[in-house]
Amino acid sequence: MQAHLATQEDDMWYVITDGSIKILKNRTTTTSVDDVPKMIEKPRYEWSTKDKRKVNLNNVAKDILYKMLDKNMFSKIKSCSTAKEIWENLTQLCEGNDQTMENKLMVATQKYDSMKIKSGEIMMDFEERFTNIIIELSTLGKTYSNREVNMKVVKALPRE
Structure with missing residues (x-):
């Protein structure tokens, strides 16, 4: 069977x-x-x-x-x-063709680069948004080291 x-x-x-x-x-x-x-x-x-x-x-x-x-x-x-x-x-x-994949990667990279915590946003919500972008980038073939990710989180937080 x-x-x-x-x-x-x-x-x-x-x-x-x-x-x-x-x-x-x-x-x-x-x-x-x-x-x-x-x-x-x-x-x-x-x-x-x-x-x-x-x-x-x-x-x-x-x-x-x-x-x-x-x-x-x-x-x-x-x-x-x-x-x-x-x-x-x-x-x-x-998935799209190569051009589509390249465009998706560019948009996801821009999201990552401009990532900041929103006014009044709690850390848990920020972490979820940030993790989703990291996962999206990973599925598109772009990965960051733990150090780079940690530095990005620190820079995304407000000065206070």
């Missing part, structure tokens, strides 16, 4: 990253010089229960991806027809 689940999970990931699974069978006649049978698409009426499950994985994957999204993100991908298309759009929206 465990091997069956691993295969189904692998097939699911394949559907998301590479596209729908086509059900193939060996062509009964060989047309190549080396007598290697060619694969052709299996007619729907010949599909086994296992074949039907594999073909349906695209629908299952789409359903899972849809359920993971909030209304805002769903509205951006609802026109996609395959799980692969949804995944590619989500990747683009969330």
